Amino acid sequence: MENDKVLFYAGSSNEIIEELEKMNSGIQGRINATPENVESGLAKLVLTLVELIRKLMEKQAMRRIEGDSLTEDQIENLGETLMKLENKMDELKKIFNLTDKDLNLNLGPLGDLL
Amino acid sequence: MQENLYDINKEITILDVLDRVLTKGVVITGDIVISVADIDLVYLGLRVLLSSVETMEKRKAVK
């Protein structure tokens, strides 16, 4: 591959490279998948989905609060549920040795979706 | 342009190439294809799932 693909850029090159590495890590992860590490890949996959759904719930809850249609009790309940869910998720992440970053990566669409 | 243009060029080129070659381009489906990148399917599956959740949510938001 010829190295003349960058036609225009501005700014600090270190920042750009750092940012690109972040974007790239998903691809690198895919490339480095082997039968040996595919199992931890599976945990990551499942937890990513769980985390996605949890975040969706959270966002939906924020909308309901914003909509001002919940009673005091409901809000109290909601807060408790969300808090417990988040704690549970943190435990699971620890068990599988995953960080937020590992799960966040594949959650890209979230930024757009809510 | 700055002096480490070469590094940037290399980094971006590799990033862009991998993304394109592995996730874009024409897909051949069916029996006559032997995929050498079968592990990809798992991740592609995830991607499809995520983007369909995205679409679903958007539809919900429109309503």
Next chain:
Amino acid sequence: MPVIVYAVFDSRQINDALSSIYVLPSGSSVQIEYISANELTAIVSVQTANKPADYQHEVLAYAGIVDKISTQYSILPMRYGSVVASSADVIVLLEKNSESIRNGLNKIMNKEEYSLRILFSHEHHSAIFNEECGDVPQSLTGILQGDSETKNYLLKKYQKHRAEEKRLQYIEKIHSFVAQDLKKITEFVDFNKRLSPALIVDAVLLIERSAKGELLSLVAHIQSIYPQYNVILTGPWPPYNFAQIKLE
């Protein structure tokens, strides 16, 4: 013998020798062959390696070949991993899908793909968004403020949610501005929705080979309007992002 398929193009573009050898960076070489049917030609090589020893290296070599071919022809590039069971099957593939291939080719004929990205610089990013976090509408302060742990938790969540919404609106604004500018030179623009926090625009565009100069000045213009961001343009690429058809 299985063959690796690199790309498909219109046979009428051929005007030179029908076989070529690409020397890869590793020093090895690949014998490229052409298989034609229905005025369409597939560019293939016989599969040599059994199992790629170095996956990334293989992928880059594959991409390098597609890239070289695309400087010569207007092609539909295949996704890596398209290994077809036999040459005869390639002919079947071309015949069965000639219509969708033809449509795909018409779209990309004489065009090339570019990537346009706009990044926040770190400094600028925190200046805009960090200070906004505390903002909660009047109507909700009563509901969310209190002594209970859950309320505090919800309030924090809500503040984060607001900050995120603001960020999205801001990005949306820049998007529509850039989209409008790009419309001047092409109707084929795709915005990637999966963005990292510092990446505000990640777009691929398909433009006429002859419009490269226009694109460059447009990008310089965008940079001059938004001096606080880093604008990056890469290309020309084979039209991977605009060749998303499925062959059966």
